[in-house]
Amino acid sequence: MENGKCNGGTTVKLPEIKFTKLFINGLFLDAASGKTFETIDPRNGEVIAKIAEGDKEDVDLAVKAARHAFDHGPWPRMTGFERAKLINKFADLIEENIEELAKLDAVDGGKLFQLGKFADIPATAGHFRYNAGAADKIHGETLKMTRQPLFGYTLKEPIGVVGNIIPWNFPSIMFATKVAPAMAAGCTMVVKPAEQTSLSALFYAHLSKEAGIPDGVLNIVTGFGSTAGAAIASHMDIDKVSFTGSTDVGRKIMQAAATSNLKKVSLELGGKSPLLIFDDADIDKAADLALLGCFYNKGEICVASSRVFVQEGIYDKVVEKLVEKAKDWTVGDPFDSTAKQGPQVDKRQFEKILSYIEHGKNEGATLLTGGKAIGDKGYFIEPTIFADVTEDMKIYQDEIFGPVMSLMKFKTVEEGIKCANNTKYGLAAGILSQNIDLINTVSRSIKAGIIWVNCYFGFDLDCPYGGYKMSGNCRESGMDALDNFLQTKSVVMPLHNS
Numbered sequence: 001m002e003n004g005k006c007n008g009g010t011t012v013k014l015p016e017i018k019f020t021k022l023f024i025n026g027l028f029l030d031a032a033s034g035k036t037f038e039t040i041d042p043r044n045g046e047v048i049a050k051i052a053e054g055d056k057e058d059v060d061l062a063v064k065a066a067r068h069a070f071d072h073g074p075w076p077r078m079t080g081f082e083r084a085k086l087i088n089k090f091a092d093l094i095e096e097n098i099e100e101l102a103k104l105d106a107v108d109g110g111k112l113f114q115l116g117k118f119a120d121i122p123a124t125a126g127h128f129r130y131n132a133g134a135a136d137k138i139h140g141e142t143l144k145m146t147r148q149p150l151f152g153y154t155l156k157e158p159i160g161v162v163g164n165i166i167p168w169n170f171p172s173i174m175f176a177t178k179v180a181p182a183m184a185a186g187c188t189m190v191v192k193p194a195e196q197t198s199l200s201a202l203f204y205a206h207l208s209k210e211a212g213i214p215d216g217v218l219n220i221v222t223g224f225g226s227t228a229g230a231a232i233a234s235h236m237d238i239d240k241v242s243f244t245g246s247t248d249v250g251r252k253i254m255q256a257a258a259t260s261n262l263k264k265v266s267l268e269l270g271g272k273s274p275l276l277i278f279d280d281a282d283i284d285k286a287a288d289l290a291l292l293g294c295f296y297n298k299g300e301i302c303v304a305s306s307r308v309f310v311q312e313g314i315y316d317k318v319v320e321k322l323v324e325k326a327k328d329w330t331v332g333d334p335f336d337s338t339a340k341q342g343p344q345v346d347k348r349q350f351e352k353i354l355s356y357i358e359h360g361k362n363e364g365a366t367l368l369t370g371g372k373a374i375g376d377k378g379y380f381i382e383p384t385i386f387a388d389v390t391e392d393m394k395i396y397q398d399e400i401f402g403p404v405m406s407l408m409k410f411k412t413v414e415e416g417i418k419c420a421n422n423t424k425y426g427l428a429a430g431i432l433s434q435n436i437d438l439i440n441t442v443s444r445s446i447k448a449g450i451i452w453v454n455c456y457f458g459f460d461l462d463c464p465y466g467g468y469k470m471s472g473n474c475r476e477s478g479m480d481a482l483d484n485f486l487q488t489k490s491v492v493m494p495l496h497n498s
């Protein structure tokens with residue numbers, strides 16, 4: 001495997017790949033079929049390792065382990081306080097291995113090593129700590145009752161065996177946003193990482209064992225979506241599926257749940273998020289935030305500000321600044337600390353993005369900068385900005401999941417709101433203005449799960465996010481996330497026995 005190339009001729013030594021097998025009931029196992037698949041380094045298209053290719057039989061085995069751990073094991077029976085201790089120990093071990101985990105996500109998915117080291121992996125440990133803090137504070141309510149002399153209370157119980165299906169763009173954070181609250185709630189689970197980025201999930205499995213999380217609580221089945229993923233979605237003994245990924249696959253998962261055992265489903269899906277830049281915004285800051293919002297993590301982020309609307313009074317100035325600053329948005333090896341953007345995750349994604357760029361050119365949008373692949377090795381794409389994009393164009397409507405920005409002009413506040421909502425998605429939005437009345441009006445009018453005012457990606461462990469419209473049906477992160485893994489039981493008795 002090629003070591004990481006840095007500026008100045010130094011190199012970053014890549015970790016030995018230690019974990020490539022399924023993790024079931026505390027053991028690393030080959031797939032029942034013996035099959036493996038290759039995981040690819042997007043810097044050069046070379047094979048990093050061969051990973052066990054799990055399928056239905058392996059999912060069955062993992063569900064059996066999770067079911068036994070839930071029905072008979074210690075995990076849901078421990079006090080929240082005891083679970084919290086183990087989850088915190090897991091977080092300690094994640095923090096001790098930050099560099100190793102950041103390297104795995106960089107080599108497997110093209111994520112910048114610095115981002116992994118200073119953002120993704122610390123946030124991953126943070127999600128475990130945050131949820132550990134909640135594990136012993138899961139309360140029901142006392143019910144006063146209204147029409148009868150009854151007394152009652154509610155219990156919040158873990159939902160049972162959970163299937164967590166994870167995407168490839170944030171392999172660590174997405175793992176944590178699902179696994180941490182599910183663990184805190186007392187659930188047991190089968191996790192399927194994305195086939196492009198399985199390495200860190202298997203490393204987390206190893207750390208969970210070291211931390212003393214009981215066998216069967218966390219099981220990992222690596223493999224493909226249409227086989228292992230589909231087996232989870234349609235499994236009769238899984239009580240809940242939590243999925244993050246594309247809207248098309250989200251629909252399939254809901255269908256599979258409906259036609260199997262009506263398991264509960266949480267979906268975190270696609271987006272085409274607007275950034276509205278009003279006339280009174282600071283132009284320099286607006287350009288910085290637009291670039292960050294659209295190109296962060298090479299545009300492979302569901303909340304990317306892929307539609308940027310600029311009010312007509314400052315449109316020309318913002319365009320000029322954006323083009324100037326886009327030149328400094330350097331693309332390079334994810335281990336190079338001067339790079340702001342690494343390679344796209346895989347060949348399929350690389351080709352899909354390039355085909356959207358061709359659509360943009362052919363449909364008559366004005367290419368301001370970028371517009372092509374970089375080099376002849378790996379999956380690098382220039383940060384690309386199109387202006388004069390109209391609502392009938394594919395690049396306006398579809399989630400591209402790459403470094404491609406669509407730029408549009410608007411006149412009035414009402415028109416800005418209308419444009420922002422002109423999408424089937426509703427995940428996030430940004431508003432740049434100094435006018436508090438305008439900010440309040442616009443933030444209440446946009447149909448999206450999170451609104452960033454004079455910032456973008458203002459994420460915090462405490463902040464729930466999720467989709468309006470076709471962007472999903474749940475909230476993750478914050479205390480809301482626990483609800484995805486709990487169910488309410490009412491206990492009722494007569495107020496007087498005689």
Ligand code: ADP
Pocket residue numbers: 165166167168192193194195223224225226228229230231233244245246247249250252253
């Ligand atoms: P993308 O289109 O961005 O690659 P997907 O939505 O296809 O994202 O993938 C997200 C996760 O869903 C991955 O773990 C993938 O393997 C899984 N997946 C894909 N297809 C299915 C399916 N039919 N059923 C269950 N999981 C699936």
